[in-house]
Amino acid sequence: MRYSKFLLPTQKETPADADTVAMRYMYKAGMVRKVSAGMFHYLPYFNMIMRKVEYTIRRGMESVDCSEVKFPLLIDREILETSGRWTAFGKEMFHLTDRNGADYTVSPTNEEYATLLAEQFVKSHRDLPFSVYQIQRKYRDEIRPRNGVVRSREFTMKDAYSFHANDEDLMVYYNRMADVYASIYKKLGLKVVPVVADSGAMGGKICHEYMAISEEGEAEIAFCDDCGYAANLETVECVDNKKIDTTYKGHWEEIITPNSSTIEELVNFLHCKPQDFVKSLVYNADGKLYMVLIRGDRQVNESKLAKLVGATNLELATEKEIKSIGSVLGFVGPIGELKNVKIIADYEIKGMRDFVVGANKKDTHLRGVDACDLKCDWADVRFADNHDCCPKCGGKLNISMGNELGHIFALGKRYTSCFNTCFVDKDGYKKQLTMGCYGMGLERIVASIIDQHHDEKGIILPMNVAPFKVDLVVVDVNKPEQSQVAEKLYTTLEDAGVPVLYDDRDIRAGAKFADAELIGGPIRVTIGRRAAEGVAEIDIRETGEKLEVNIIDVLAKVKEIISSKM
Ligand SMILES: [Zn+2]
Structure with missing residues (x-):
């Protein structure tokens, strides 16, 4: 073409x-x-x-x-x-x-x-x-x-x-x-x-x-x-693979945390990381209240939770409902006297020590809580992420x-x-x-x-899907020593069954190269200044490799590259 x-x-x-x-x-x-x-x-x-x-x-x-x-x-x-x-x-x-x-x-x-x-x-x-x-x-x-x-x-x-x-x-x-x-x-x-x-x-x-x-x-x-x-x-599924360390217990202390009810506010106030907290979220599941504990930087997977408790309707509890269990919105935690609420902790917390939770009192948290301080059921209630391992083989999860x-x-x-x-x-x-x-x-x-095969210059088509295996670029169509060679090579390649896009346009060579890179044909053959010496240049789009080849050897070299990539 x-x-x-x-x-x-x-x-x-x-x-x-x-x-x-x-x-x-x-x-x-x-x-x-x-x-x-x-x-x-x-x-x-x-x-x-x-x-x-x-x-x-x-x-x-x-x-x-x-x-x-x-x-x-x-x-x-x-x-x-x-x-x-x-x-x-x-x-x-x-x-x-x-x-x-x-x-x-x-x-x-x-x-x-x-x-x-x-x-x-x-x-x-x-x-x-x-x-x-x-x-x-x-x-x-x-x-x-x-x-x-x-x-x-x-x-x-x-x-x-x-x-x-x-x-x-x-x-x-x-x-x-x-x-x-x-x-x-x-x-x-x-x-x-x-x-x-x-x-x-x-x-x-x-x-x-x-x-x-x-x-x-x-x-x-x-x-x-x-x-x-x-x-x-x-x-x-997130795997239950953490062990509870029982050497530490009851080391927690109350701390005053004025106006810090979100993880973000606490991180700023206490100068620590979201993963140093355990969030306590209260859910109303078909009328029953559940407190779900999860690491500060994690997300509760509500469909896992609904399945676990067998609920069809799952919503975050209202302020009134939180009050009814004996807690305060923004300062909910698993430790202390709580009524009518079942506590479910995410498996991951089993491996946590020395964390912060709400103290069920306004402007108050507990610091130094350990997994063994929790009285709860353990379950998988969060979204997996790339730190989790494959539930089937234990390998790396992407x-x-x-x-x-x-x-x-x-x-x-x-x-x-x-x-x-x-x-x-x-x-x-x-x-x-x-x-x-x-x-x-x-x-x-x-x-x-x-989407999977491109760089900043354009598309990089895999050999199997490239309609033209070769982009044949003649640098200056007005120079007969170049255009005659290019015309002949175009015929040779096409006759040998190699689909070629022959860039015979009378435009700047730079624009031709840019277009060749943009449309992403796998092999570019350039006929330029050295055509008179019988030399062509071959560029491989995928690897950026450049070769100088005798024009009479171009067909053989192109065929070799094509067969190596099919
Ligand atoms: Zn696996």
């Missing part, structure tokens, strides 16, 4: 609402232009990267014998009412009515169509597993489109559906699909972790979300590189933000029971099929690739 003939409008400025690194580079690198909230023009360079992503996904689906189909974009109301989803998706979906007054939804996902297809093609156990996928545009009436192409109103999804004789077969296939997902993301150069997730509106039992690690991610996740454990941060790139579900008979989709088993009995579904967002993959 000749740059002079190609629609690749790089630019310096980005719109104010380009709120992520990925979006800023997509604008700068001429990949997208915004139409309106959540709607974009996708330009050629973006589409070429998408084709690379699609290629990798298609190879993955083939490897689990999944066949490509295309379902209609519109689903009529009757079908969605049969599955109970006409109302379940609510206002997120676009609806329309045809000239005869029939209602349709623009398909969110296609469990219903896949089930109807299985009904046609699966007659007996010999037709199983039956597995299809499509790569299709999806539409969503987002209330607040954000993060550019990540949460837009129109996007591309790969959605796959599999049908099986029983749940054991389903899980075998589900696990194969999980492996394929891991390998697809890996081939695309992405660091992605599978997190056990809540299945929400989709129904079903087992499901995993595939989260791309990102500083700008939408969800907090924890993962362990040693054993592969991963979970939404909220659900990560906490990061993540973006969901894919989601797989073992649905079971959620849909096949609605349509009574059956097959005849080995013994001649008619049985309902069981089902899995497997989604993957594509624009999000491109955004994550940029």
